[in-house]
Amino acid sequence: MIQKITEYIATHPQQLAEQITAHIGISLFALFVAALIGIPCGCLAAKLQKGEAFLTAPFEMLRVVPSLAVLILLIPIMGTGVPPAVTALTILAVPPVLLNTIVGFRTIPDFIIESARGIGMTEKELFWRVKIPCALPMILAGMRTALVEVVASTTLAAKIGAGGLGEIIFTGLGLYRMDLLVLGGGLVAVLSLASGWLFDIVARRMLKYKYV
Numbered sequence: 001m002i003q004k005i006t007e008y009i010a011t012h013p014q015q016l017a018e019q020i021t022a023h024i025g026i027s028l029f030a031l032f033v034a035a036l037i038g039i040p041c042g043c044l045a046a047k048l049q050k051g052e053a054f055l056t057a058p059f060e061m062l063r064v065v066p067s068l069a070v071l072i073l074l075i076p077i078m079g080t081g082v083p084p085a086v087t088a089l090t091i092l093a094v095p096p097v098l099l100n101t102i103v104g105f106r107t108i109p110d111f112i113i114e115s116a117r118g119i120g121m122t123e124k125e126l127f128w129r130v131k132i133p134c135a136l137p138m139i140l141a142g143m144r145t146a147l148v149e150v151v152a153s154t155t156l157a158a159k160i161g162a163g164g165l166g167e168i169i170f171t172g173l174g175l176y177r178m179d180l181l182v183l184g185g186g187l188v189a190v191l192s193l194a195s196g197w198l199f200d201i202v203a204r205r206m207l208k209y210k211y212v
Contacts (some may be wrong), residue, residue, distance in 0.1 A: 008179065026162060031093055033090045037098075039067065039097060045101075056095075059095045059098060060160050067091075070088040084162075100145075103141065104135030107138070148192050158170055158207060
């Protein structure tokens with residue numbers, strides 16, 4: 001099997017590179033869209049406690065639906081390719097970002113808020129200079145969780161022609177080739193672990209004050 005995997009890599013280097021690039025691109029774009037939705041909604045939900053259920057319930061309900069089912073349901077609306085894949089993955093990624101953002105803002109100690117107001121900070125300054133830095137560790141933790149989940153789930157994007165490493169896995173299933181299944185699954189696992197590790201490095205750089 002190892003020989004077959006090695007031969008496949010040697011004979012399909014460009015195709016593998018394109019699949020890995022597509023996989024990473026779809027994953028990062030879905031995470032970016034999820035952050036654009038989840039962080040502002042989380043800030044709003046943390047401020048308006050009565051509106052939390054209204055903001056979180058739709059995403060929690062959609063998250064229960066398997067990603068593959070979401071992809072299939074989106075085909076009549078969006079067709080095939082990258083758009084429905086990104087939409088389905090965004091639905092998967094929003095809840096951890098949203099919920100962690102809410103927790104991040106709600107766990108800011110009251111004395112910090114009172115001290116900031118005591119020195120004359122405006123609400124705008126309080127938000128950007130105090131609340132965001134305090135909530136950032138939890139927000140980044142949510143984004144990391146979302147990223148790892150999305151990288152693993154992007155495999156399904158190949159089912160609707162969006163590309164990625166899922167093409168290798170589904171080809172292996174169709175041809176009953178264990179070497180392709182191992183190669184595709186192994187690459188997805190490596191990407192998932194690497195994405196989490198790289199995100200941790202970025203988070204440490206953004207939160208240097210925590211590791212001094």
